[in-house]
Amino acid sequence: MEGLESIKALVQVLVIIIVxxxxxxxxxxxxxxxxxxxxxxGLLVIVVVLEAGANLVKQDFKFELPALQQSSSGPSLETILGEGERLAGKNKEQALAEYRQGLEKQVLALAKLQNDLNVTGARIKTAGQPGDPEFGRLTGVVLEISEAQAENEQLVDRIKPVEITVGTNNSVEDTANNALVHSEQARKLAQTVANFYNIPVEQVQVVQVKQ
Incomplete structure (x- = not known):
């Protein structure tokens, strides 16, 4: 109604100007x-028309746009933000899974370069939880070795897959079935892995699997 009244007033003013x-x-x-x-x-007519048009535009933005926003049936801003956070968390989990797969192969391959020891498995621990800045950082490695020589093909076929766990501790707890190895070869192996991944050597343990 206000728009029609503005147009009516504009027409009246134009008629008066023409007369x-x-x-x-x-x-x-x-x-x-x-x-x-x-x-x-002519200039007066232009000024009057522009002023009336500006008033109409101002009324449209002031009254009609909020009405459109209120009548919208789309999702709320909170819903959109929540969905975005959920997708971000899912992408982090997928990225961590791919990171684990690459890291498990890398650790085992690096450890097996030590010819003096027969590395049969590895367990890896990473820090933090999703959303933590330290999430995914390598904090501990346990390398499992066997008494048999690496050239033994039967033992090579029974190599254990790398196992990765996520937590907040800075070391990997050893299992009761394994014995910590303190030999010179084990120390060199731990030092090699620690240097490669830039972690303290104390966070790399070499254990012998009990048969």
């Missing part, structure tokens, strides 16, 4: 002044 322009032209004796009067009246 005034005609009367002024009739009263002026000199024809040279007619062009000047027409120019002034």
């Amino acid at each position: 005034m322009a005609v009367l002024i032209e009739m009263l002026l004796p000199s024809s040279s002044m007619h062009d000047y009067v027409k120019m002034v009246m």
Whole structure:
């Protein structure tokens, strides 16, 4: 309704301006002044039209846009943000799974370069929980070795897969079935792995699997 009233007022003002322009032209004796009067009246018409248009636009933004927002049936902002956080967490889990797969192969391959020991498995621990800045950082490695020589093909076929766990501790707890190895070869192996992954050597343990 306010828009219609504005248009009605605009039409009335334009009619008044036109009537005034005609009367002024009739009263002026000199024809040279007619062009000047027409120019002034034209500018006045333009100003009135622009002012009315600006008022209409201002009313549209003030009244109609909030109505459209209120009547919208789409999801709320909280729902959209929650869905985004859920997808971000899912992507982190997927990235961590791929990180584990690559790390397990890398650790076992690096450890098996030590010819003096027969590395048959590895267990890895990473720090933090999803959302933690330290999430996924390597904090501990346990390398399992066997008494048999690495050239023994039967033992190679029974190599255990790398096992990765996630937690907040800085070391990997040993199991009761394994015995910690303190030999010079074990120390060199632990030092090699620690240097490669830039972690303290104390966080790398070499254990012998009890048969």
